[in-house]
Amino acid sequence: MEPLDFRPATADDLPALVGLLADDALGAARESLDDLAPYASAYRDIEEDPHQQLLVAEREGTVVGTLQLTVIPGLSHRGSARAQIEAVRIAASERGTGLGTQMIDWAVDESRRQGCRIVQLTSDASRTDAHRFYERLGFKATHVGFKLTL
């Protein structure tokens, strides 16, 4: 396979990133490719926040994966910053290639580089394959994730 390139997202990646978000069992129902304006606005918010990193994985000029990494300072655990991983998506064509592992490894390395002591994420209870994946990478399913939609 052609080599992967990991790089920060740019505004030009938006259509491909929204496509990845929508190409997913849960995402299909909640994303909309018809109007990119709300995504473009959110992209600007991400770009302007120095604690956000939006990663793009590219192969042969095609966006094949993404995740967002957020650094959250905090008092607990003796003042430990934590890193949070959100919006992990892998192109269907890339599943089983190890791309997910490489992306999470990148996020963990970057979290360590930024001085974080905890890396955390939540995964929908229905995504049991994802749960096994994170456990293989050393994550522990110690918490219950609560959501409230406004």
Next chain:
Amino acid sequence: MEPLDFRPATADDLPALVGLLADDALGAARESLDDLAPYASAYRDIEEDPHQQLLVAEREGTVVGTLQLTVIPGLSHRGSARAQIEAVRIAASERGTGLGTQMIDWAVDESRRQGCRIVQLTSDASRTDAHRFYERLGFKATHVGFKLTL
């Protein structure tokens, strides 16, 4: 009871806030009141980040509760920002007074005010009383929370 005051934390609150973090079944093992320097450093990082709010609940001049609210911009859910609640602590003397409900109500109102569409938090799997509390407030336990300690 005397009325509550909800206000942003200041550096002067640090000893009281660390005391609250340590006065907890899980916190007792991982916090240390002997050296506040790492907490002071973390406090500065929180204060400098416009997406963080560290709430103090005070009654009669005594700090009786705290939580941290983080706004995270994101592409998913049509570019919805989400708010995350971390480090919720209530003084033992205040449990059962409704303070927790008032604090979470504050966080939800503030999340809405900042345009967030989702409020999220994780709770250690052992904190079953907390789970019932969040469910009574309308949160859904839809996710599994994974953590990796670095």
